[in-house]
Amino acid sequence: xxxxxxxxxxxRNFAQKALARAAxxxxxxxxxxxxxxxxxxxxxxxxAPIAEIWRQFxxxxxxxxxxxxxxxxxxxxxxxxxxARNHAEVRAFVAEQGVAxxxxxxxxxxxxxxxxxxxxxxxxxxxxxxxxxxxxxWLGAFGAGVGRSEMAVIWATGELWxxxxxxxxxxxxxxxxxxxxxxxxxxxxxxxxxxxxALYRSVEFAGPGIEGLSLxxxxxxxxxxxxMGAKNAYMPPDDDVFRYLxxxxxxxxxxxxxxxxxxGEAAAEVAARLEEGALHPDPGAEYAAxxxxxxxxxxxRVARPHQVDDxxxxxxxxxxxxxxxxxxxxxxxxxxxxxxxxxxMAGRRxxxxxxxxxxPASSEVxxxxxxxxxxxxxxxxxxxxxxxxxxPCMGNHLGVLxxxxxxxxxxNRNFQGRMGDxxxxxxxxxxxxxxxxxxxxxxxxPREVTE
Amino acid sequence: xxxxxxxxxPFRGRVFRYGDHVNxxxxxxxxxxxxxxRPEEVAPHALEDLDPTFVERVRPGDxxxxxxxWGCGSSREQAAVCLRYAGVGAVVARSFxxxxxxxxxxxxxxxxxxxxxxxxxxxxxxxxxxxxxSAIRRGEAVFGFSPFSPAVRSMIAAGGLIExxxxxxxTG
Numbered sequence: 001x002x003x004x005x006x007x008x009x010x011x012r013n014f015a016q017k018a019l020a021r022a023a024x025x026x027x028x029x030x031x032x033x034x035x036x037x038x039x040x041x042x043x044x045x046x047x048a049p050i051a052e053i054w055r056q057f058x059x060x061x062x063x064x065x066x067x068x069x070x071x072x073x074x075x076x077x078x079x080x081x082x083x084a085r086n087h088a089e090v091r092a093f094v095a096e097q098g099v100a101x102x103x104x105x106x107x108x109x110x111x112x113x114x115x116x117x118x119x120x121x122x123x124x125x126x127x128x129x130x131x132x133x134x135x136x137x138w139l140g141a142f143g144a145g146v147g148r149s150e151m152a153v154i155w156a157t158g159e160l161w162x163x164x165x166x167x168x169x170x171x172x173x174x175x176x177x178x179x180x181x182x183x184x185x186x187x188x189x190x191x192x193x194x195x196x197x198a199l200y201r202s203v204e205f206a207g208p209g210i211e212g213l214s215l216x217x218x219x220x221x222x223x224x225x226x227x228m229g230a231k232n233a234y235m236p237p238d239d240d241v242f243r244y245l246x247x248x249x250x251x252x253x254x255x256x257x258x259x260x261x262x263x264g265e266a267a268a269e270v271a272a273r274l275e276e277g278a279l280h281p282d283p284g285a286e287y288a289a290x291x292x293x294x295x296x297x298x299x300x301r302v303a304r305p306h307q308v309d310d311x312x313x314x315x316x317x318x319x320x321x322x323x324x325x326x327x328x329x330x331x332x333x334x335x336x337x338x339x340x341x342x343x344x345m346a347g348r349r350x351x352x353x354x355x356x357x358x359x360p361a362s363s364e365v366x367x368x369x370x371x372x373x374x375x376x377x378x379x380x381x382x383x384x385x386x387x388x389x390x391x392p393c394m395g396n397h398l399g400v401l402x403x404x405x406x407x408x409x410x411x412n413r414n415f416q417g418r419m420g421d422x423x424x425x426x427x428x429x430x431x432x433x434x435x436x437x438x439x440x441x442x443x444x445x446p447r448e449v450t451e
Numbered sequence: 452x453x454x455x456x457x458x459x460x461p462f463r464g465r466v467f468r469y470g471d472h473v474n475x476x477x478x479x480x481x482x483x484x485x486x487x488x489r490p491e492e493v494a495p496h497a498l499e500d501l502d503p504t505f506v507e508r509v510r511p512g513d514x515x516x517x518x519x520x521w522g523c524g525s526s527r528e529q530a531a532v533c534l535r536y537a538g539v540g541a542v543v544a545r546s547f548x549x550x551x552x553x554x555x556x557x558x559x560x561x562x563x564x565x566x567x568x569x570x571x572x573x574x575x576x577x578x579x580x581x582x583x584x585s586a587i588r589r590g591e592a593v594f595g596f597s598p599f600s601p602a603v604r605s606m607i608a609a610g611g612l613i614e615x616x617x618x619x620x621x622t623g
Binding site: 004047048049052053056057058059074075080082083086128129130131144145147149150153156157161195196199200230231306309371373394395396402413414416417420422 | 458461472474476477480482484485486488500501519520523524525528531546548549553554556557593606611612613616617619620
């Protein structure tokens with residue numbers, strides 16, 4: 001028995017296993033508070049204000065430069081002198097402290113970039129000063145958001161207290177129908193369970209439905225669990241994930257010392273090592289709730305202003321006119337998303353009075369879309385492109401909204417005023433629905449413009 | 452600008468009531484998150500997109516009473532800091548977004564889960580919040596809440612997470 005009164009061999013869920021590993025404990029119980037040592041910590045444009053907090057501690061050096069990842073993504077390239085000064089402070093700090101993983105303006109959004117760069121690996125605990133850090137669950141990692149002060153404390157001490165959360169299990173079955181994506185799955189779940197349906201909890205996906213999901217669409221679903229209040233979310237990593245990371249580690253020898261790849265090593269060996277480090281919940285593990293969703297029954301859904309859980313089927317909306325359509329973000333700015341947009345828009349045009357803004361999630365996505373010829377086709381269809389990064393998602397720049405304007409967006413939040421003026425409105429949907437709405441000038445099902 | 456109130460001792464203030472799912476974008480708008488961080492910069496924007504007259508009306512020790520999931524959304528710590536430095540002593544809600552909850556306590560803003568108080572307290576009413584007694588009082592009525600752990604109380608007494616960490620590092 002452990003001191004918390006649970007036998008050490010009790011079946012454990014993912015959150016228990018990940019936090020036990022990060023805390024250096026044999027086993028941890030749900031509700032226990034642990035001092036976790038994260039494998040990776042991320043910050044972005046907020047690195048400079050965090051550094052200002054950290055300097056109050058009087059340390060000359062941060063205690064964990066090898067575990068730090070910094071990405072400039074939230075307002076890039078700098079839209080104002082104040083933003084430019086902030087970026088300059090971030091660069092100076094990163095150089096001064098020898099931060100191991102730094103990604104410049106234009107490389108992309110932190111969550112996408114740290115995935116592409118294989119900075120985060122299965123079984124890791126990653127804490128980020130960004131609320132979408134649960135994203136890394138798509139790789140089988142435990143990702144949770146923290147505040148700026150907490151990040152400064154981690155830089156100084158290498159650890160932070162965390163409560164082992166209750167977990168809920170969501171079993172996915174079946175396959176998605178045509179024009180249906182994991183964004184629709186996420187909006188269905190959030191609509192049913194509420195914006196606080198997973199508050200403080202670990203969301204652990206399971207079931208045969210996962211296997212049929214592409215990697216990009218897994219990331220979108222896990223990412224959106226932040227909008228259900230989840231502390232973290234998790235999908236069991238499979239061979240597709242191990243191979244994705246192995247190839248990327250082999251292209252970057254030296255990344256993640258001890259767990260990375262040696263030059264010339266076979267991809268299968270690297271993948272096998274990643275599999276060994278992965279964590280899976282035990283059969284019979286403790287869950288506070290269980291849900292089941294048949295993917296074949298999901299339909300395209302839209303979240304209405306100003307709440308993510310106010311969702312309706314796209315067909316239930318009565319001719320909502322749109323001024324702007326936005327494709328991008330850590331939720332839906334990947335190559336599969338641009339592919340869906342291309343499928344809908346190539347050879348067609350944005351409706352008069354409707355503009356379309358596309359911001360790829362990373363430079364890799366941007367290059368791939370260029371080489372496939374999609375950028376030329378979409379530009380011909382009337383779309384404009386922004387620098388890879390977060391774009392207008394939180395109202396910084398690159399497509400903010402005027403009073404009274406309506407935007408349909410592939411992002412994750414439709415809070416009042418988030419994308420600009422507080423009198424503007426944001427609807428959330430899948431990339432295909434966003435693209436179709438750009439062509440129609442009002443919110444429609446992709447079938448309406450493609451058939 | 453009114454400045455923070457000492458929450459380690461009982462304090463009195465008036466109630467400002469808001470609804471469910473009030474997110475950090477309307478508590479502190481995203482358009483300022485990478486240009487304003489210091490308390491004196493962020494406090495004038497508290498609740499700007501929810502209640503534009505809030506900062507003119509709030510006084511030290513005032514209390515926000517809200518429904519479910521207060522502070523959901525972005526991790527921005529300014530959402531807690533702006534309320535604290537505008538003078539708010541406590542947010543009393545049915546539940547909180549988890550990152551806001553941590554940010555609030557780390558900055559000495561009391562985040563209190565107390566559905567009974569949410570049911571009973573009215574806009575503009577006078578209340579007293581007593582951390583030591585884990586109680587909210589309105590006249591004769593007393594609403595108890597689950598006591599904060601000794602670790603959280605000592606952090607608040609120390610002046611928040613940063614001050615506490617300074618001491619911890621100084622003592623090795």
